[in-house]
Amino acid sequence: MSGAKEHILTCINCPMGCTITVKAKGSKVLSVDGNECKAGEKYAILEMEHPMRILTSTVKVKNGILSRIPVRSSAELPKGNIRECVRLLNDLEVNAPIDIHSPVLKDLLGTGVDIITTRSMERDGE
Amino acid sequence: MNAKVAVIGGGPAGLGAAVAAYEAGINPEDIHIIERDMELGGILQQCIHNGFGQLIFGEMMTGPEYASHYIDEVLKAGIRFHLNTMVLDISPDRVITAVNQEECLMRINADSIILAMGCRERTRYQIHLPGERPAGIYPAGTVQRLINIEGALPGRRAVILGSGDIGMIMARRLVLEGAEVEGVYEIMGSPSGLPRNVQQCLRDFEIPLHLSHTVTGIHGNRRLEGVTISRVNPESLKPMPGTERYVECDTLVLSVGLIPENELSEGAGIKLDGWTGGPIVDEERETSVDGIFGCGNAVHVYDLVDDVTKSSELAGRSAARYVKGETICREHVLSITAGENVRYTVPQHIRKQSDEPVEVFFRVYLEAANVKLQALVAAEVISEESRRVVKPPIMEKIILQGDLLPVDGEIIIQVVEK
Numbered sequence: 129m130s131g132a133k134e135h136i137l138t139c140i141n142c143p144m145g146c147t148i149t150v151k152a153k154g155s156k157v158l159s160v161d162g163n164e165c166k167a168g169e170k171y172a173i174l175e176m177e178h179p180m181r182i183l184t185s186t187v188k189v190k191n192g193i194l195s196r197i198p199v200r201s202s203a204e205l206p207k208g209n210i211r212e213c214v215r216l217l218n219d220l221e222v223n224a225p226i227d228i229h230s231p232v233l234k235d236l237l238g239t240g241v242d243i244i245t246t247r248s249m250e251r252d253g254e
Numbered sequence: 255m256n257a258k259v260a261v262i263g264g265g266p267a268g269l270g271a272a273v274a275a276y277e278a279g280i281n282p283e284d285i286h287i288i289e290r291d292m293e294l295g296g297i298l299q300q301c302i303h304n305g306f307g308q309l310i311f312g313e314m315m316t317g318p319e320y321a322s323h324y325i326d327e328v329l330k331a332g333i334r335f336h337l338n339t340m341v342l343d344i345s346p347d348r349v350i351t352a353v354n355q356e357e358c359l360m361r362i363n364a365d366s367i368i369l370a371m372g373c374r375e376r377t378r379y380q381i382h383l384p385g386e387r388p389a390g391i392y393p394a395g396t397v398q399r400l401i402n403i404e405g406a407l408p409g410r411r412a413v414i415l416g417s418g419d420i421g422m423i424m425a426r427r428l429v430l431e432g433a434e435v436e437g438v439y440e441i442m443g444s445p446s447g448l449p450r451n452v453q454q455c456l457r458d459f460e461i462p463l464h465l466s467h468t469v470t471g472i473h474g475n476r477r478l479e480g481v482t483i484s485r486v487n488p489e490s491l492k493p494m495p496g497t498e499r500y501v502e503c504d505t506l507v508l509s510v511g512l513i514p515e516n517e518l519s520e521g522a523g524i525k526l527d528g529w530t531g532g533p534i535v536d537e538e539r540e541t542s543v544d545g546i547f548g549c550g551n552a553v554h555v556y557d558l559v560d561d562v563t564k565s566s567e568l569a570g571r572s573a574a575r576y577v578k579g580e581t582i583c584r585e586h587v588l589s590i591t592a593g594e595n596v597r598y599t600v601p602q603h604i605r606k607q608s609d610e611p612v613e614v615f616f617r618v619y620l621e622a623a624n625v626k627l628q629a630l631v632a633a634e635v636i637s638e639e640s641r642r643v644v645k646p647p648i649m650e651k652i653i654l655q656g657d658l659l660p661v662d663g664e665i666i667i668q669v670v671e672k
Contacts, residue, residue, distance in 0.1 A: 137453075138449045138453035138457075139453075140450040140453050140454045141450075142308055142450070143308075143448050143557055143558055143648060144449075144648070145448055145449025145450040145453070147449070164642070181458070182304050184302050184303050184304055184316055185302070186401075186402055186405065188405065193292070193293075195404065195405050196402065196403060196405040198316060198317075198318050199302075200302075200304060207458065211430070214430045214431075228322055246302065246318045246319045247299070247319070247321075247322060248322070
């Protein structure tokens with residue numbers, strides 16, 4: 129087929145990290161080969177059409193036993209927006225005590241995805 | 255103080271072992287976790303990236319979330335734990351000597367002990383890195399702690415030596431926090447970390463990975479100013495003269511391997527395996543010293559915390575069985591030997607009488623495609639599995655059915671072409 133190109137991808141779904149060969153015309157996927165499971169096929173198609181990633185980072189926390197609290201996106205974000213999203217976290221500051229899975233930033237860049245804490249943090253001295 | 259089960263280390267291995275001992279019927283008041291940090295969770299607390307928990311929970315969790323699950327179990331069960339407490343010594347008759355600020359010196363007489371100390375990073379001196387001794391050279395785990403726990407950026411322009419998982423993960427973290435990563439240099443011809451991290455940590459951020467390269471010079475007086483990079487001969491791994499290149503950087507991150515932490519084990523007279531760096535264990539994870547068990551990265555370094563948890567749950571159940579006097583030893587010990595393209599195995603031998611299947615973990619020396627994993631007894635195959643590909647960074651496992659085990663002799667584990 130004219131215009132069809134072969135792409136070699138590494139699946140990030142699990143530690144196996146299958147090498148997947150995708151034939152695609154532009155972002156339209158024609159065939160997927162080399163994946164050991166269904167998740168690999170889904171990943172390969174998404175990766176060609178609209179790659180998505182989970183974002184993990186930390187934000188400042190006041191009065192906590194530590195000075196940073198780890199956070200993640202509640203769902204995958206478009207890969208191209210990751211750096212912009214991290215910049216939005218730079219100025220954020222939350223207060224201890226705080227529970228695990230508390231939202232610290234809602235509806236990031238209109239994606240409907242929140243940034244949530246991935247641990248609880250007690251107040252210092254308690 | 256007396257304990258039925260004393261667990262050394264409150265990281266993923268220690269938590270899993272303690273919970274499993276409790277679930278196997280040991281009174282939670284008689285289980286003691288001893289942890290040197292100010293909280294439970296171990297290294298998971300600084301592993302803020304995701305990818306944990308897929309095997310056990312069927313979802314991608316971050317390190318702190320994975321730790322939280324098991325910390326909650328420990329709290330719910332009422333298992334005892336001692337924070338900010340450093341174990342100084344374990345005696346062969348299972349007396350633990352530890353220190354902390356409240357009690358100063360404490361002694362615990364334990365009916366059983368589970369070693370769950372985890373591992374340490376290989377340092378600059380262990381890989382014989384020549385050159386000056388300026389500030390700015392860090393093991394990857396230290397960079398991880400500085401950025402993720404302390405909120406401090408260790409430098410502005412980093413070179414990463416070694417393509418271990420933590421090194422690649424920190425390459426991504428450094429870039430996301432505003433530093434520049436000039437490149438990752440790996441002495442071997444293939445990455446030492448997992449393929450998914452090459453993709454999501456390096457390629458996603460256009461960080462170059464240079465295989466068959468290493469650092470051959472460190473420059474800088476007070477602070478690191480640059481490193482010399484050389485290409486290496488892929489066979490001998492020796493630097494090739496004339497290939498030197500100067501790279502300016504203020505930070506060198508080392509991700510050059512992990513070593514099980516076993517000073518305490520050695521003090522207790524436990525026999526270590528020269529290949530794994532951890533105690534030699536049987537299929538129940540009992541070491542060479544009666545009533546002392548080992549699990550997690552203290553035994554051998556795992557790729558996945560899920561497998562650490564499973565190994566520690568096995569050790570926890572075994573310790574409970576030992577304490578209750580339910581252990582039955584075989585008449586003859588079965589040795590497990592690493593055969594073709596197998597670097598080492600865990601367990602190293604089978605000593606107990608049981609019909610339970612035995613999972614044997616191992617790593618290959620060389621990448622190979624379309625292979626069979628085999629367990630042989632007297633040249634006869636007792637277990638076999640196929641793999642499309644095997645790679646040194648990915649731990650393999652073969653299951654031996656209890657009823658197929660011989661009365662005595664040797665089991666050889668090998669990886670051969672189909």
